Amino acid sequence: MQGESTGGLARAIEAFRAGEPVLVHDADDREGETDLLYPASAVTPEAVARLRNDGGGLIFVALTDAVAERFDLPFRHETVDHPANDHTDLGYDARPSFSLTVNHRDGFTGVTDNDRALTIRRLGEVSEDESYGVDAFAAEFRTPGHVHLLRASPALLAERRGHTELGLALAREAGVEPAVAGCEMLDDETGEALSTADARAYASRHDLAFVDGATLVGGL
Known part of the structure; x- marks a missing residue:
């Protein structure tokens, strides 16, 4: 029962639709990491605090190619x-998804929980506006x-199965905006x-949803 409460695709979709965080594991033969993901427009200062405290990796916003x-x-x-821009030795993928890093102009330094929440939330809100x-x-x-922006592959999971594409595929299935915020979950003890x-x-x-990348790929 406990596995069902955390691991079902249906629950992950329902949670994302409600603006709740979902844990997504990519694959043991890829990065082998679990990311804590939110719909970008649902991110509050409290959510940013959770990402940096309970996640600990890089806080990012993934956007669809469009x-x-x-x-x-x-x-x-x-x-x-x-000359350092050489990714031939990247062990888990052919290329990185990184795009620009941004701050919202109404913030101050941009790094506080309030400032990053503003940046992330507005990215989610404007991502749906075709006139923007x-x-x-x-x-x-x-x-x-x-805030690091990541750009997804045009065909999402048909081309690449990173957290960028997995999160956006989940967002698409949940019917939320094409912008997902997240952070890798790290272990303080092992490093x-x-x-x-x-x-x-x-x-x-x-009491959060957990879903494997393979389940997402097979179920969407």
């Missing part, structure tokens, strides 16, 4: 002319900043990614 095109957001590695383009984006956000067993235990303790 939204990234509308905002004119490049893949960062395609714009960097530096690069000029509006530049008027509201500045780069560089403290590594939080184990899948410990991530499941966290989900159970906090």
